[in-house]
Amino acid sequence: MKLDITPVLSGKVRKMPFSYEIDADGGDMPLPPDGVALTSPIRVNGTISDSGSCLHLVLTANVDYKAECDRCADEINGNAETSLERLVGEEGFVSDENADDYFIAVDGALDLDFDVAEELMLAFPSRMLCREDCRGVCPDCGVNLNRESCDCAEKRGREVDPRWQGLMGLLEQDNDENKK
Template identity: 35%
Template sequence: MLIKLKEFLSSDQLSYRVSENFVIDDEDFLSKTHLDKSIVFAGEFYKVDESVILNGTVMYTVKDKCARCLDEFDNKIETKFEALIVKQLDEDSESDEIQLKITDGCVDLQETIKQIIYLSMPMKSLCSKDCKGICPNCGVNLNNDNCKCEDNLTDPRFDKLRDLLKD
């Protein structure tokens, strides 16, 4: 995933917007992350003084499992990052700023985007924020089915109250 910056850098434009569909071409990475290989990258390169900065957004889809109902679902994630475009990578840099090396007027985003995806992968997700989960009694997925457990189960705390009402 190469982005050509040559024309932008030699022009007097101050910013340059890109939005592209990319395919991640790394089977190992895809199977490890359960990632859908098509991702969208959108970004804007800015000239600031002598530097060029990229404000980027990566959108990807990952096969996830809901922590509440255990169903598999497509989890769509959008994550933002900022990177500095450099001629030479500064390995000793103390800051955790992302650096992108420019070669022949182009930057290659593949490795950076893979890192961004790794770092932004959710640990625990829900298929929807209203997910009803599974019934702890019969194990039915309450998003798809209703069960009768709640009607039949009696809460022992109410037994005493019920006794009080009895004659």
């Protein structure tokens, strides 16, 4: 969307709040990470303020998403959020070497959609977990260990807590001595 910022460019207002939504599926927008589906438009809230010497833009953007837990494959419904802070300059008044710090206004308007979406796509967690301590699924029988338990680990007999191993060694020694 083109955001008309002429009120603040012309000095009519010192502060211009704005909020709008970006259709994240539209055209050539940056894509979310693999396995993540966006379930809402991108919501943008920001303010442009005139400090006297320059224009500052700050905004936050967030979007709802759906994904699968990396460990147990349960559905996750989450919200990713990011914030951005840049200077605003008019086309022709910002030198190339400073361009990265600026949003450039063309004909009194800013087009933030791509930059905002790009920044937001970096805000997804690198590991998708339904909860921090997700126990995943049993590799043997496939039950979801968050909801059910199984005795596969016991059967396998190799998941003895290391803290108990020393104690079990002592018990065995005891038994051996009793036999003598």
